[in-house]
Amino acid sequence: MSTTNETQPQDSALVRIEGVEKTFRRASEDVHVLARLDLVVPPGEFLALMGPSGSGKSTLLNLIGGLDRPTQGSVTVAGERIDTLSDRRLADWRARHIGFVFQLYNLMPVLTAERNVELPLLLTHLGKAERQKHVATALAMVGLSHRAKHYPRTLSGGEQQRVGIARGIVTDPTLLLCDEPTGDLDRKAGDEILNLLQALNREHGKTIIMVTHDPHASARASRTVYLNKGRLSNEPVS
Amino acid sequence: MNTLMNWLSQIGSIVKFGLLSIPQRRGAVAATVIGIAGVVVVLVGVLSIAAGFRRAMTASAAPDSAIVLRSGADTEMVSGFGRDQVRLIADAPGVARGPKGPLSSAELFVIINLPKRSTGTDANVPLRGVEPAATAVRDQLTLVSGRMFEWGRTEVIVGAGAAREFAGLEVGSQIKVGRASWPVVGIFTANGGVAESEVWTDAAVLQGAYNRGQSFQSVYTRLTSAEAFQTFKDALTTNPQLSVKVLRQSDYYAEQSETLTRLITTLGVLIASLMAIGAVFGALNTMYSAVATRTREIATLRALGFGRGAIVIALMVESLVIALLGGALGGALAYAAFNNFQAATMNWQSFSQVTFAFAVTPPLLVQGIVLASLIGLIGGLLPAIRAARQPIASALREL
Numbered sequence: 001m002s003t004t005n006e007t008q009p010q011d012s013a014l015v016r017i018e019g020v021e022k023t024f025r026r027a028s029e030d031v032h033v034l035a036r037l038d039l040v041v042p043p044g045e046f047l048a049l050m051g052p053s054g055s056g057k058s059t060l061l062n063l064i065g066g067l068d069r070p071t072q073g074s075v076t077v078a079g080e081r082i083d084t085l086s087d088r089r090l091a092d093w094r095a096r097h098i099g100f101v102f103q104l105y106n107l108m109p110v111l112t113a114e115r116n117v118e119l120p121l122l123l124t125h126l127g128k129a130e131r132q133k134h135v136a137t138a139l140a141m142v143g144l145s146h147r148a149k150h151y152p153r154t155l156s157g158g159e160q161q162r163v164g165i166a167r168g169i170v171t172d173p174t175l176l177l178c179d180e181p182t183g184d185l186d187r188k189a190g191d192e193i194l195n196l197l198q199a200l201n202r203e204h205g206k207t208i209i210m211v212t213h214d215p216h217a218s219a220r221a222s223r224t225v226y227l228n229k230g231r232l233s234n235e236p237v238s
Numbered sequence: 239m240n241t242l243m244n245w246l247s248q249i250g251s252i253v254k255f256g257l258l259s260i261p262q263r264r265g266a267v268a269a270t271v272i273g274i275a276g277v278v279v280v281l282v283g284v285l286s287i288a289a290g291f292r293r294a295m296t297a298s299a300a301p302d303s304a305i306v307l308r309s310g311a312d313t314e315m316v317s318g319f320g321r322d323q324v325r326l327i328a329d330a331p332g333v334a335r336g337p338k339g340p341l342s343s344a345e346l347f348v349i350i351n352l353p354k355r356s357t358g359t360d361a362n363v364p365l366r367g368v369e370p371a372a373t374a375v376r377d378q379l380t381l382v383s384g385r386m387f388e389w390g391r392t393e394v395i396v397g398a399g400a401a402r403e404f405a406g407l408e409v410g411s412q413i414k415v416g417r418a419s420w421p422v423v424g425i426f427t428a429n430g431g432v433a434e435s436e437v438w439t440d441a442a443v444l445q446g447a448y449n450r451g452q453s454f455q456s457v458y459t460r461l462t463s464a465e466a467f468q469t470f471k472d473a474l475t476t477n478p479q480l481s482v483k484v485l486r487q488s489d490y491y492a493e494q495s496e497t498l499t500r501l502i503t504t505l506g507v508l509i510a511s512l513m514a515i516g517a518v519f520g521a522l523n524t525m526y527s528a529v530a531t532r533t534r535e536i537a538t539l540r541a542l543g544f545g546r547g548a549i550v551i552a553l554m555v556e557s558l559v560i561a562l563l564g565g566a567l568g569g570a571l572a573y574a575a576f577n578n579f580q581a582a583t584m585n586w587q588s589f590s591q592v593t594f595a596f597a598v599t600p601p602l603l604v605q606g607i608v609l610a611s612l613i614g615l616i617g618g619l620l621p622a623i624r625a626a627r628q629p630i631a632s633a634l635r636e637l
Contacts, residue, residue, distance in 0.1 A: 062631040067541055088545060095543025102634065106538040110258035122247045123543045167542075 013076070014175060014207050015041035015064055020073035022059055022230075033059050035230040036073070046201040046208045048221035050236070055227045057211040058179055064209060065098050065177045066090045078174045095123040099168030103180035105160040107152040107167075114139065114148040117166045124171060138166040142196060158189030165196060169206065176200065178210040182217050194220045248544055252552030255535065256528060257559060263531060266524045271564040273520040274613055277513040278568025278606035279575070284506030285605065286576045286596040288499040291583065294399075294594030295495035297431035299487035301464035302334075303375060306457040306474065309481040313494070314347040314456045321452040323480055327459070330477075332470030334460045336374055341460035343372035346444050346453075350415060350437070352404040354582070354591075361582070361591045363404055364436045365394070365415065367444030375460045376433060384409035384424030389440050392447070395424040397434035399593025403582040413437065416447050432491060435582070435593040458487070494585060514613055517564075521617020525557050529625040536625050537633030546626040553622035554615060561614020565607040572606065573598045 022034040033056040041047050051057045062068040063075050066082045075083045078097050085093060099120075100106075107116045114135050121131040139145050142162040152160050161181060168176055178197065182190030198220050200206040210221060218224045226236050260267050306327050311317035319327075327333075328342035335341065346367035351360040370389065373379050387393035394413060401407040412419040420439065428434045445451060461470055471484040485493075529536065536549060577598040585592045 059631075065541070067634070068629070068631045091540065091543050091545050093543075094541065100538075100541050102538070104534075106534060106634065108255055108535055108538075110255055119251065119539070120542050122251055123244065125244060 013040045014043040016076040020070045023071045046222045048218035048224040051227035097174040099173035099176040101178040103183040105164040138170040142166045248548040256556035270524040273517045274564025275568035281510035282572035282606040288502040290597035295491040302461045303487040330473045332466035343369040344454040367441030378429040399434035525621035550622040554618040557618025558614040565610025
């Protein structure tokens with residue numbers, strides 16, 4: 001429940017970030033995005049990560065999701081140190097442990113809702129019938145069973161994001177990472193998505209880390225941390 | 239097994255996205271398909287000339303037929319025999335016999351000038367003097383109009399190819415042989431073989447017209463079997479009264495066609511290779527644009543856990559499918575445009591025209607498809623590697 005210099009025992013943390021720095025090189029200049037950052041997320045938490053644009057929220061989320069590597073420090077998720085894994089093992093690890101929800105949904109336009117949701121299951125050992133069962137369950141959880149055969153272009157933004165969430169949870173991942181999940185939606189559709197995420201956290205015990213810059217969205221989380229100029233704090237920066 | 243199926247399933251899914259998204263990129267894909275089709279048309283088209291020429295030269299050469307030339311002669315033009323030698327050849331072991339004696343035809347080969355129908359310019363046309371066994375030696379000979387010339391008369395029959403390519407060879411017309419005019423009395427086919435390019439008459443009549451006395455230039459024989467060739471050859475080459483070269487007809491004509499087919503094949507492969515380089519750039523462009531328009535999709539798949547290898551292979555398969563479409567289109571166009579296209583060209587060994595039909599053969603179509611596949615694979619490789627190497631985090635933000 002704290003940000004810096006935490007002393008929680010390792011087994012209580014689903015996500016443990018220690019001394020993480022991230023530097024990007026842009027036009028022969030080093031840009032320090034994250035500076036010696038520590039963070040512990042216990043299982044079952046719904047954590048909101050807030051901060052102004054360019055504060056490094058998405059970068060931190062990418063490090064936790066194994067989409068990027070820190071310049072320094074360690075990232076341990078579900079008991080595995082992921083910053084040292086090879087690309088191939090990291091891809092396998094993501095498939096097993098992480099569900100992603102993107103701001104722009106990132107659905108495949110040429111696939112129906114159910115085929116989009118099925119995608120992560122293609123990386124498992126499940127047969128077709130089992131995959132279909134999982135897809136049906138995930139679509140039912142997000143209330144979109146009746147839209148299973150629809151293509152993304154025929155769905156509203158809120159519905160597309162619900163398909164995105166169904167895709168994120170269909171493999172029952174250890175951790176659900178949401179990058180501005182309501183950022184492209186109006187208030188009503190955004191509320192529906194937040195209700196859904198809250199239900200997934202409360203009723204199904206899903207650990208969620210959500211990047212947002214919307215206080216209305218972060219209010220739904222069980223904890224909010226603030227990122228500013230590469231540093232975390234428990235209080236918003238004035 | 240499950241892992242493999244799973245991997246194939248990943249590849250299949252990505253290929254499916256790619257193919258389903260082709261309508262969004264139809265301009266670039268169509269340009270690539272047409273470009274590759276063009277390469278295949280050129281390759282198959284040019285090589286069909288060589289294949290057709292080779293087929294014409296060897297079509298009527300049965301495995302149990304042989305030709306005898308003077309030792310050291312590469313063609314009938316520079317060969318020569320007297321009557322006694324011809325008789326020794328006809329009586330050699332291995333020569334098949336018919337009711338009227340050995341199936342052996344001593345022949346004479348001269349060149350006459352006839353205008354080409356296409357250009358009106360004179361071209362060298364072979365006039366062959368044959369003996370009565372000639373039609374039995376070449377059993378694929380069929381008269382399709384008119385009648386056989388009468389032995390001992392100044393009459394000719396004309397191969398269907400020659401009749402098609404050269405003017406004034408219709409039944410009833412006259413051709414100039416020396417200072418005389420000889421009537422055309424029949425048209426024959428020879429299974430598309432080289433004989434169809436020739437004009438035939440009685441060897442004895444031709445000897446008289448050209449003051450050749452009792453000399454001949456070659457002897458065509460039908461053997462008792464294909465296996466009898468060695469016996470026949472050994473008998474002639476060990477006979478001290480003869481100094482001859484004995485060849486299977488198929489080998490003789492293959493040798494005759496070699497220079498031209500090699501020239502055409504080299505040219506065809508060279509032109510097609512140059513075009514293929516251009517087509518590779520077309521395929522590269524298409525696949526780069528495919529990767530560019532799907533940057534975020536590919537990054538999403540990788541974020542979900544799809545492997546780099548699966549993405550590289552899937553994009554290459556997509557490129558291959560586009561190339562195969564081009565290959566199939568090119569093959570079909572080449573077949574429609576060139577197969578059985580009638581033409582005539584100079585046989586540089588005999589300095590006479592050979593009529594033939596372009597042949598778009600199954601092996602040529604396979605070669606065209608293989609070339610298209612190579613273009614697709616080379617054109618797909620770099621874009622596929624690029625797609626797989628893009629940093630996921632930044633690619634996910636691409637619009």
